[in-house]
Amino acid sequence: MARSISNDKRESATSEQERTKRRSADKAHRRDLWPLDTSKANGHTHRTGLSQKPIAAMASKASKVDIKLDPIWEDLDWAIGQMLIMGWDGTEVTPQICTLIEEHHLGSILLTAKNLKSAHQTAKLVQELQTIAHKANHPQPLLIAVDQENGGVNSLFDEDYVCQFPSAMGIAATGRAELAYEVNKATASAVGACGVNMMLGPVLDVLSNARYQPLGVRATGDDPQEVSQASTIIIVTADANRNLYQSGFTKHVEMMCAMLRSRGQKKSVMVVAVSSPYDFALDKTIGTYICTFDFTENALNALVRALCGDFVPKGSLPGTLRKSKKVLKSRQNWIVEEYDRERDADGLHELIKATARANSADLGCLETATAASFELFNPKIDETHFVVRNSSTNALYGFAATYAIDRTGILGAIFVDPSKRNHSVGRSLHRRAIRHLTKKRSIKKVQLGTCFPGIFLGIPIGEGIAASWFANNGWDIQFPKRLTNLVINDLSTWTVPEGLLQGIQRASISFDLIHGLDNGDAERVLSHVSQHATAEVLELYRCALQETKACGIVRSKKADDTLLGTIIICSPGSPLATYVPPLMPRRGEGIGGLLAPVVPPTSQDVLVLQGLVLMGTRQNKAHKSAKTVLSWVQDAAYEHVVAMGFEILQSFEEMTNTPDTWADLI
Structure with missing residues (x-):
């Protein structure tokens, strides 16, 4: 037994020595790959590129050696630490942040106004942090982030070296897109000179409520559709067919965005392949797919220019993978x-x-x-x-x-x-x-x-x-026109939004319900629709007026009897349900309909639309409808209906050409 224990100890010691040697070799390997030169040059750190080898030699070597993931990423502690971002209070490096970098392998740092006093101090602090990471054998430099949105939100302030630009709303007020670009470019250059390599700004905040606005002047505008055009999700992949986690992650994100798009919330996904172009070449769920074929500095610079719209990529995949003879035939x-x-x-x-x-x-x-x-x-x-x-x-x-x-x-x-x-x-x-x-x-x-x-x-x-x-x-x-269908799935639990009735009363807006074509009121409605909507909407209204038992028109009027807006209401089982399938029940439940609200733009158009929808929904509820479907809500007006308790059923984009x-x- 004693001999056995002795042998076990010797084997354990030998194994420990081998593991120590492997760790030392890994550290040396990572130190050789570290691209940061910590020598000072005019007070700043700079990176030196890796040696350039002949392409033929590299290709020959790659064909003989099985390329594997850097050993560092096989260590779960390292992998987790590199993906986290943290910060601390104070203008100097503390033992706590040093421990996070050295022992827990923290890969990203968030600097706030509590850390920064001047441009010179920021550059010195960043250099000290990067030096700690370098000595701790990090595989690449730290990601240093700062919240620099301009205006009143500036983590870094320096009267001499950092220009303080106006807020996002102030820039937007000029109406000059090129000025917004130049301001943010100058801001990025200033913080970049201090060693910061990630700027948390500009943001995509939207002024959704002018009465209660916690964002202050940080919002660029009040149109979520316009702002959303500047937002997208960019996923960078490299050999996703071999690194299957990349494939799974990409498809999962695309699936979530597809679900949002099906509900009318535009969320764009862009996939960039920096290695093999065939990662997602045949995946039809990926809409925008850009291939750089490698991840050299020139290729990535070209990628940035393409993303910013400086040029349109016109290359194609080699071979005939996407030119199937079967498809051509x-x-x-x-x-x-x-x-x-x-x-x-x-x-x-x-x-x-x-x-x-x-x-x-x-x-x-x-x-x-x-x-x-x-x-x-x-x-x-x-x-x-x-x-x-x-x-x-x-x-x-x-x-x-x-x-x-x-x-x-x-x-x-x-x-x-x-x-x-x-x-x-x-x-x-x-x-x-x-x-x-x-x-x-x-x-x-x-x-x-x-x-x-x-x-x-x-x-x-x-x-x-x-x-x-x-x-x-x-x-x-x-230039499409957005049209949205919305629904209240359980009308029995729906209640009138708080304050809506009071707002309608204060505005002196009245509503009434008319049926039939044989009266002057119907002519006024058709004239209103003809003036503010398309010809097929006019015919839909005429058809609804003819159905005196199952359909009607709710009108919104001023105190002087001026017509402000109209909407069609349908009781369950209406003949119009044949032509508007969302009104057709699937399981026998009664579905009431609100169709084609026509509300011209005025200072009260939101209140008029909400009032029409409110009165129509009340009529549906009185007709014992289990749910209410609202069809053909134009452009961004659907947001005001969602605020009333409706959910998006489906959204469309209508196109008009010559x-x-x-x-x-x-």
């Missing part, structure tokens, strides 16, 4: 026929159900749509629909619905059997539909999406592939 012209109700109604019904089941976005409206949903039988609307079908089985491969009213041609819907996508069925249908609309001399504009029938108000937000498809088929999609866009088809 499939770009054929299919025979497109006019829709025949007796022949195609059953096939269209099956096509609708198949499309609803297979679509990645939340297209719940298609689940309750039928073939009858696309046929209006309205004498003022010229409708012609097209199909691609199997003449033997009468199965439909694709369907397109077109409507012409007044001077507007409308592509109301186009969808293809999921099993026949990427075979040019949609392209053939689109060409025929556009040719049919643009050949009419009376047509002055072509519209994508319609509220009557209200299946597709436009391109569903979140369907990036669909938007790209229409852009590739000639549509200018730069017939000249497709001059080659006429």
Whole structure:
């Protein structure tokens, strides 16, 4: 037994010696890779590049050696420490922050006004922190962050070396985008000269409430749609097929953003491959994909210029991976026929159900749509629909619905059997539909999406592939009009928002409900809608007025009887539900409808819209509706409805182009 214990001790000692040697070797290896030269040059630290080896020699060596992850990242303590950011109080390095860097491998430091006195002191403090990290064998320099938003939010202040620029709101007040760029560039240069390599600003705050605004002058503007155009998520990957955690992380983030997009909240994701371009080359869920092919300094500089819009990347993947011969062969012209109700109604019904089941976005409206949903039988609307079908089985491969009213041609819907996508069925249908609309001399504009029938108000937000498809088929999609459907899922628990009724009373706004076309009030409503909305909205109102039992119009008026706004209300089981599928129940519950609020812009337009929605919702509740659906809310007005307790059901982007866009088809 004694001998056995002795042997175990010797083996343990030997193993410990080997582990110590390996750790020393790893430290030496990391020290060789450390790119920071701590020698002072004019009071600043600077980095020296690694030695450049011949490309052929590097390629030869890489082919023989199995490239592995740096051993440091296999140590969980190191990996966690490098991902954390922390700070401390005081203008000098404390034993506590030193311990975090040396023993817990902290990789990022947040400096605040409590740490910084001047530019010179900041540079000295940063150099001391970087020196500690260097001696502790960190794989790369510390990330030093500072909150420098300008205006009243400045962690670093120095009268001589750091210029104090106005706040974000002050810059925005000038209306000059180039000035905002120059100010933030100068701020970054100033803090960068002190050793800071991460600036927490500018921010994307929005002035959402002028009465109660805790953000002060930090907000750039009050339009969340405009501000959101400047926000995106950028994920950088390197050999994600080998480092599978990168693939999993990227797909998880994209999935979460897709869920937000399906609810109308635009959240862009951009993936940058700095090594193999084939990481996500075939992943259709990734919308914007940029490949630098390597992560040299020149490549990353080019990436920054591309992200900032200095140039548009025009390279392509090598080989024929994205140029499948099968796809090229499939770009054929299919025979497109006019829709025949007796022949195609059953096939269209099956096509609708198949499309609803297979679509990645939340297209719940298609689940309750039928073939009858696309046929209006309205004498003022010229409708012609097209199909691609199997003449033997009468199965439909694709369907397109077109409507012409007044001077507007409308592509109301186009969808293809999921099993026949990427075979040019949609392209053939689109060409025929556009040719049919643009050949009419009376047509002055072509519209994508319609509220009557209200299946597709436009391109569903979140369907990036669909938007790209229409852009590739000639549509200018730069200036869409956002249209949103909203819902109260449990009307029995809904209550009137606090203060809304009092606000309406103070503004002296009144409401009434009218039915039928045979009165002067109806003419006033139709005149109001004709002046402030499109032709198909006018026909929707006319149809609602004809349905005297199940539909009505709520009007909002001033004290002098001036009309401020209108909205359609529908009780459960309304005939209009056929043409607005969100009103069709799935499980027998009663669904009340509020359709097409028309509220021209005034100083009281928000209060008028909320008042119309409030009165309509009360009517739905009185009609024993289990839920209420509000359809066709324009642009950012949906935010004021969400504040009343509604949830976003789905959002669309309506496009309008001129017939000249497709001059080659006429």
